[in-house]
Amino acid sequence: MKIQIVEESDLKLKFILNSSTAFANSLRRAMKSLVPTMAVDYIDFYMNTSYIYDEILAHRIGLIPIKTDLQRFNLPDKCVCDGEGCPNCQVSFRLNIEGPKVVYSGDFVSDDPEVVPVYDNIPVIELDKDQQLMMEAVARLGTGREHVKWQPVSACTYRIIPDIRIDDECSRCKECVEICPRDVFEFKDDRVVVRKPEECSMCMECVKVCEEGHIVVDETENFFFTVEGTGALPVREILKEALKILKEKAEEMNRIILIE
Numbered sequence: 001m002k003i004q005i006v007e008e009s010d011l012k013l014k015f016i017l018n019s020s021t022a023f024a025n026s027l028r029r030a031m032k033s034l035v036p037t038m039a040v041d042y043i044d045f046y047m048n049t050s051y052i053y054d055e056i057l058a059h060r061i062g063l064i065p066i067k068t069d070l071q072r073f074n075l076p077d078k079c080v081c082d083g084e085g086c087p088n089c090q091v092s093f094r095l096n097i098e099g100p101k102v103v104y105s106g107d108f109v110s111d112d113p114e115v116v117p118v119y120d121n122i123p124v125i126e127l128d129k130d131q132q133l134m135m136e137a138v139a140r141l142g143t144g145r146e147h148v149k150w151q152p153v154s155a156c157t158y159r160i161i162p163d164i165r166i167d168d169e170c171s172r173c174k175e176c177v178e179i180c181p182r183d184v185f186e187f188k189d190d191r192v193v194v195r196k197p198e199e200c201s202m203c204m205e206c207v208k209v210c211e212e213g214h215i216v217v218d219e220t221e222n223f224f225f226t227v228e229g230t231g232a233l234p235v236r237e238i239l240k241e242a243l244k245i246l247k248e249k250a251e252e253m254n255r256i257i258l259i260e
């Protein structure tokens with residue numbers, strides 16, 4: 001297995017993975033639903049005289065991405081408190097605001113200065129005159145498998161980078177260059193060359209248009225991944241964590257097989 005990073009920032013990662021299709025899909029699923037992040041999971045409403053029900057507000061607040069430190073916090077079921085709730089597995093956010101005002105994610109006051117919303121400008125609700133919101137929201141670690149609010153990525157996709165070959169008998173009619181919707185081909189130095197194979201969506205239009213059959217598009221074991229994070233974790237950490245989780249699962253499977 002080999003990973004080649006193509007483009008990287010804290011929020012976006014593009015890389016090429018060389019492995020089997022099964023592994024590529026496992027990695028995608030692990031990044032989406034097995035890497036934990038922080039999200040609000042429990043809210044005590046002391047006062048809500050706004051025009052939105054507690055449940056709907058709670059759902060909105062749950063979707064605010066929160067900066068996560070996986071080294072410091074435990075998943076509730078793996079914590080020393082057995083899921084009761086303690087400083088090792090949860091953080092409280094307080095809010096007490098009176099209208100008229102738009103409440104933003106940045107208005108929540110966290111008990112922990114390092115565990116705060118990733119963006120402080122996400123609108124939560126607009127309060128009118130004399131409307132008040134007073135609550136305590138508790139965030140904890142969870143995984144996307146439980147609820148989408150714990151998903152560390154907003155997009156995580158891959159596609160196969162095909163092997164595209166044009167043989168020497170090519171009549172240079174350039175029809176493949178014209179028809180390709182993703183500009184994979186280029187006419188250069190009096191011949192058709194494959195310029196950007198990673199852009200190919202395997203629509204096979206070039207194969208269909210090439211009547212003499214000089215183009216071959218084959219599947220390979222190279223996958224082009226595009227991952228966009230929510231900001232809760234740097235995308236590189238999401239990738240590393242997902243690989244670690246897959247390794248642990250494989251080791252566990254080995255142990256089970258050995259015991260049996």
Ligand SMILES: [Zn+2]
Nearest residue numbers: 079081086089
């Ligand atoms: Zn705990």
